[in-house]
Amino acid sequence: MNAVLNVIAATVILVGALLALTAAIGIVRFPDTLSRMHSATKPQVVGLILVLIGAVIRLRGNIDIWMLVLVGLFTILTAPVIAHMVGRVAYREQRGRDGLLAVNEMADDELDQEDD
Incomplete structure (x- = not known):
């Protein structure tokens, strides 16, 4: 049973x-920040969670498992917030690129703010 769990x-x-490797390659290869956000968040977080799950299985019965669980929870909680903030900044910086987004919901928000 021990050998099966190790495998x-x-x-x-x-x-x-x-x-995580494919996420890193995507960050390097994608042309702009809005495209890079996908590979910087989704596969990177899932890759980290899988590595942490594998470490928990390997370290079963060790006190350090709770630290790995906390790292996973912190990553799951902070990654969407960071991606949202980076996306808003990238949108503002790349406004000149027409046709980048299929649906531009933030343009309506900016028009509403200018009217106030």
Whole structure:
């Protein structure tokens, strides 16, 4: 049973590391910030969570498991907030690029703010 859990832990860690690698490649390869946000948040967070799950399986019975759980929770809570803030700044900085967004809901917000 111990060997099976070690194989499962190694597999989950490897899959998580591959997801994190694809996220890093996406950050380098995508042309603009709004495109890079996808690879900077979703696969990176899922990859980290998978690595942490693999580490928890591997370290079963150790006191350090709770620290790994806290790292995972903190990442899940902060990644959407960071992506939202980066997205708003990137939108403001790249306004000159027409056709970048299929639906531009923030343009209506800016018009409402200018009217006030």
